[in-house]
Structure formats: C-alpha cells, structure tokens
Amino acid sequence: MADLPKIKIGWFSFSCCEDNTIVMTEVMNDHWQEWKEMFDFRHARVLKSNNIMDEFDIAFIEGAMASPEHVEKLKDIRNRSKKLVAVGACAIVGMPAGQRNNFTAEQKASIDYLLTRFGALTDVKKVSDVVKVDVEIPGCPMDPKVFLEKVNALVKELRSY
C-alpha cells in the first residue's frame, strides 16, 4: 500500500451544520494509521490550514448551495475531481439546510431583504442540481459505517484503474 500513489482527497463544506465533518473525523480516529498511508488530504480545512486546490481523486461535498459563489465553487471542484461524493442530507436532498425553499410566500417575503443583503440564491440547491454526483452517502448526519463502506469501495475502484 505504501508504494502506491496516495489518493488525493478534498473535503468541502457548504451551507450546513458540518456534522458530517465531525463523523468523518470520528471515523479517522479509528483509521488514521491506514489513511495516513493511503490518503493525501489536499484540501480539508477541518484538518489543516495549508490547503491545496489542485486536483482530487475524491472530493467529498457536504451541505447545500445557498449562493452563486457556492455554485461556482462546486463547479470548480467538480472539474478538478475524478469522483465527487455528496455526503449527508443537505448535500443530497438540499434539506434541512434549504428549509426556506418551503416557506410560504409571506415567509419568503419576510426574509427577502436577507437574501439581498447576503447575495443568496432565491432557492437553495442540492449538489446534483449543479453538478454530476458519483456517490451519495445519505443521513443527517451520515452513518459512519456506510461512509467507511463507500470510501473503501471508491479506493478499490480507483486502485483498479
């Protein structure tokens, strides 16, 4: 394993509570020795301050897209990534982060000034509204067992190229 090139990982959080990030770091507590040999965390702000935005074998996306900047950043990540994984309900179905999409007309009118002030999208988008998603890991937050299974399957697939 140590002789193989490391798999380049990006971990990105958009509009959400970042609980999937916490789950990932909890899983890392048990697997850091093998992950250290296998993964090159190029961009993961929860793990380091010197983040590199070049190319990724696997990009993990948590959270929903709430602004035009989010949409552009997500497209950029997609262009740099072999595999893009949506983690958690906010990324996969846009909820609960996008609750304002279901507001009544009156409720929407009452927050309109905030959308203008913060340059937010009229409607919050899920990841697949913007880019192609290769793998989904559902849950709010995601299930650590499923996360590990999907990560291991991706490693196997990338190693077989």
Ligand code: SF4
């Ligand atoms: S899916 Fe749930 S746990 Fe994950 S970021 Fe959204 S609100 Fe938080």
